[in-house]
Amino acid sequence: MDRLLTMRVFQSVADEGGFSAAARKLDMSVPTVTRLVADLEQHLGTRLMQRTTRSVTLTEAGEAYLHRVRSILTDVDDAFSMAQAHTAELSGLVRVLMPPVFAEHILAPLVVEFHQRYPKVVIEVVVESSSEAALGEYDITFVSAGEDYDANVIARPIVSTYGMVCAAPSYLQQHGTPTHPQDLQQHQMLLRSYAYARGNVLRLRRIDNTLPEEEVHVTPMLVANHTGTLLRATLDGAGISTQPSDLISRPLCEGKLVQLLPEWTTGVFTLYATMPSRQFMPARVRALLDFLAENTNRNVSKLLPFGVPPVALKT
Numbered sequence: 183m184d185r186l187l188t189m190r191v192f193q194s195v196a197d198e199g200g201f202s203a204a205a206r207k208l209d210m211s212v213p214t215v216t217r218l219v220a221d222l223e224q225h226l227g228t229r230l231m232q233r234t235t236r237s238v239t240l241t242e243a244g245e246a247y248l249h250r251v252r253s254i255l256t257d258v259d260d261a262f263s264m265a266q267a268h269t270a271e272l273s274g275l276v277r278v279l280m281p282p283v284f285a286e287h288i289l290a291p292l293v294v295e296f297h298q299r300y301p302k303v304v305i306e307v308v309v310e311s312s313s314e315a316a317l318g319e320y321d322i323t324f325v326s327a328g329e330d331y332d333a334n335v336i337a338r339p340i341v342s343t344y345g346m347v348c349a350a351p352s353y354l355q356q357h358g359t360p361t362h363p364q365d366l367q368q369h370q371m372l373l374r375s376y377a378y379a380r381g382n383v384l385r386l387r388r389i390d391n392t393l394p395e396e397e398v399h400v401t402p403m404l405v406a407n408h409t410g411t412l413l414r415a416t417l418d419g420a421g422i423s424t425q426p427s428d429l430i431s432r433p434l435c436e437g438k439l440v441q442l443l444p445e446w447t448t449g450v451f452t453l454y455a456t457m458p459s460r461q462f463m464p465a466r467v468r469a470l471l472d473f474l475a476e477n478t479n480r481n482v483s484k485l486l487p488f489g490v491p492p493v494a495l496k497t
Contacts, residue, residue, distance in 0.1 A: 186258065188222040189251045191215055192230065196248050200238050260463070272466045273302035280324040283410035284453065285309045287429050288478060296473055303466045321467045323456045326426070337454040338471060341478040343427040344389060345448030348439045352419035360422070360442055363396040370421030371400040375407040384424065386446045396446070426451040428478055453478070 194204040195215065205215045223230050230244035240248060280289060285307055293305065308320065325337070347366070360366055363386045373382065384398040403421055406412050413430070416423045417438055428451075433439040455471055457463070 185222075185225075186255075188218045188225075189255060191218045192222055193248065193251050193255065195219060195231070195238060196240060196244070272300050272469055274464065274466050275304045275306055276322070276464075276467050276470050277306045277308070277320045278322050278324070278470075279308045279310065279320045281326065281409075282309045283408075283413060283429060284324060284326065286410065287413070287432065288453075289474070291432055292474065292477055295477070296470070299473070300466070300469055303469065305470065321457070321464070322471065325454045325456055326451060337456045338475075340453045340455050340471070340475045341428045342450055342452040345424050345451060346427050346430065346444075347386070347422060347424050347442040347446065347448070348416060348430060348434070349422045349442060350417055350419040350438065351440055353416075353421060354440060356419075359440075363398050363443060363446055366398050366400055366422065369400075370403045372404045372406075372412045372415050372421045372423035373400070373402040374409070374412065374424075375405055384448065386443070386448055389445055389447050424448045426453075428453060431478075 191204065191208065191210075194208055195201055198204045198207055201212050201215050201219075204210075205212045208215065219231065226243075226247070228243045229241050230247055232239045232241060278289075289305075289307065296303075296305070324340075347360075353370075357369060360369060363384075366384065371382075371384075373384075382400050382402060384400060385395055386398065387393075387395045404412070404415055409425070409429070412423045413425060415421065416425070417433060422442065427434075430439055434441060455474075457467075
């Protein structure tokens with residue numbers, strides 16, 4: 183008896199609510215489905231289903247067995263996908279939803295390298311802020327969140343990074359370089375709307391947590407609820423802003439931005455990849471996730487202040 187086959191047939195009968203519906207889904211005959219479930223019950227020595235002319239219901243043993251069968255079959259399919267990823271050329275479409283600023287500054291710069299590795303995988307990117315309603319509509323939906331994020335969805339952390347204070351070299355040449363958080367009071371600040379709403383206050387703490395948190399009252403010259411607007415203005419020399427290091431790793435490495443107050447941070451931020459389900463995840467989707475995590479963490483690790491460990495990823 184093929185135990186995996188009988189497990190799949192049993193799960194299908196339970197999910198479809200009957201032998202005929204399961205037979206149609208599995209492209210089998212009803213007698214074959216019936217026989218396989220009966221063989222499984224005989225092998226286990228217990229009845230899994232109560233059958234009537236109108237319905238099929240699970241016994242207590244059937245409920246417990248179905249719970250374990252789902253887990254076993256998921257592991258089997260995941261193992262198959264992982265093995266397939268190493269033996270077959272990946273191809274197909276991966277649909278991604280990503281906030282605009284991350285699509286531009288994290289995903290787009292990696293497209294060439296990803297295409298060289300997986301030339302037959304197509305990435306379809308929808309650029310907009312994510313919403314709960316959209317989480318099940320894409321293979322991957324990317325969400326950026328702070329330390330208090332409590333995901334009620336299947337979420338894989340891609341990279342966790344510190345919030346950095348930064349400015350363009352042109353701004354620093356004209357206005358000088360702050361050496362302490364309170365020095366920011368004398369500078370042109372580019373703020374997010376939430377900081378403006380709490381009285382133009384920036385909260386910074388030492389990365390090593392050796393000093394109390396500093397509250398800095400600043401006078402902004404630009405306030406926005408859009409990270410891309412603040413980053414663009416910062417790159418153009420308009421003022422000083424705070425940004426997550428995964429977002430600005432490239433402009434920092436290229437010298438377009440300068441990290442200020444390197445021992446201070448505005449907090450820890452994590453980029454999550456949320457998915458409808460881990461079950462039957464296509465190998466091409468897993469490949470994109472692994473690629474983004476590998477390369478984003480590599481870029482960010484170059485920017486950490488001397489002696490400061492990388493942020494531990496949430497699980």
